[in-house]
Amino acid sequence: MQTTKSTAEQPRSPTVHIQQLEAEHSASPGQSLTDNLHITEPFQPTNFNFPKKTFGKQNRSFQSKWFNDFPWLHYNEQSDSVLCFICTQQNEKLNLRAARNKEWVFISQGFSNWKKALVRFKEHQVSECHKLAMEYQISIPNTCGNVIQMSNDAAKKTMATNRFCLLKIIECLQYLARQAMLMQGDTDEESNFIQLLKLREKDQPVLLKWLERKDDRYTSHEIQNEIISIMANNVIRDLVADIRGGFFAIIADEYTDVSNKEQLTICIRWIDKGLEVHEDFLGFFNIPDTGAETIVSVIKAVLLKLQLSLAYCRGQCYDGASNMLGHKTGVAKRIQDVQPKAHPTHCHGHSLSLRVKDTVNCELLLNTMDTAKEIVTLIKFSPKRERLLGDIKENLDEEHAAGGIITLCPTRWTVRASCFQRIIDNYSALLQEWIVCLDQKLQADVRGRVIGCKAQMNTSDFFFGLNLGERLFSHTDNLSKTLQKTKMSAVSGQRVANEGRRIHLFR
């Protein structure tokens, strides 16, 4: 029906039409109707320019008013002929086997002799074949006639509901993934995913029926994984479409996750048309070992998969590990063998860390840091002592603004100023705390540590070291924070770092 209609809107010129008539007619008579059992009513166009045919001296064409007198007429636009809609339908359903003298011209071949049209239509209307078809059409319409139609309707509605529910499922997954929330729970019923769907069923009661189903719910883990991976692929495809064609730089690093697996992360830095810098994450890849060869092969495989060519790679940035930046067989060298223009950079953040470590390599500062670490450990690893410190601070009634002690960052050298600052802020409170602590019963080793801290805090060396360290580290902290910004490029980084050289003056 759909195709017939669309062609009816753009009628072809009659000449072409008649040329095609024979061929189409003989090859597949009445095709458009017999193939589409689900057509519910005959095709009866009224505003159609019916092509003219020559009969002797006269040109005749189909008249649309005939549709009124003979409602069973089905016009076939392709072959410019008519069929009996009822007979054709019943014949398809094999209900006309008992009829004698079947008029095939109205059932399958198509009637187009317009000169005798009215006579033949009247004849057909009273023919035994047509009467039988009518009988079937009227007497058993609800049992046989419309079953297909009805089931079709029901199926369509179910499909629409299915589509709606699946979209809701995808929306839920999208939300959970975006917010990095747990999806599975202790049991499936308890999982965030199912509970989120249940929450939404309050707005969309259709979901309730869906979730009550035993099977075909499309909520299993496999389905979740499938949808998540389709979404992730789409995101990456979207991203890569933006990157492709411009220069980019590779940033890679490794890390061991909680399940003790070595993860390689690959990020990409690229510039968009508006000269805006982007740094985007491409994925985690589990690697069997941290050898340069493995890492290079993973990087190459990823770029190949994303159809990004190394020819456009203009930079690389890694931490200072030897497998990454090694001169002979490091990752950077291997990438440069393929693309010499990919300039390797030693991560400024990491090298700043190393530089700071060298700078503070004097006895005074090292001692200060060790003592600071000891103080933090004593306070932070004992809820009792931390509470005590809080109480003392309240009694002292000063420096309300100052927070408690914070931990010395164990991994980075550059996030220490704030720790030092807090110790300076809480200096007197801490001194009191040690006195209170020593009055209580303590384990021998803890007692020793407390005495040590107290003694250190009473020396001028420690106080000087603490202040010096705070000055020093606040500069490097700042520098480190600046360097981390996405817009920071290697060139600007150099410039900022040069200004940061002033920290040497303190030494």
Place this chain on the structure above:
Amino acid sequence: MKEGEFTCLDDIQAKMKTFSEAEKSMISEIITICNLLLVNPATSAPGERSFSSARRLKTWLRSTMTQTRFSNLTILNTHKQRTDNLCLIDIANEFTALNDNRRKNFGTFKESDFKISG
């Protein structure tokens, strides 16, 4: 452009952003040089950032997650903007196209499927 107006790459970058497409095409070589300079990363901070999101995703409670799921989730979590802009119709169609049974169950998704009819 006055002398001393630009002291660093950031200034130049900011100035370039104000140019129109036509002006940019006139100085395309300079733009290329800017691209080359800007594209070189200073730190591996994005890598470290991804570790942060990985720690959020793969916690002790979720340590048995498969590698594919983990990687896909981190992608969706880090690219929040792009995740929000995903065309769910395309995703649903991609999902159903994988399997004949699904095609029978769902048919083709259209924009109108977001609302339930009847």
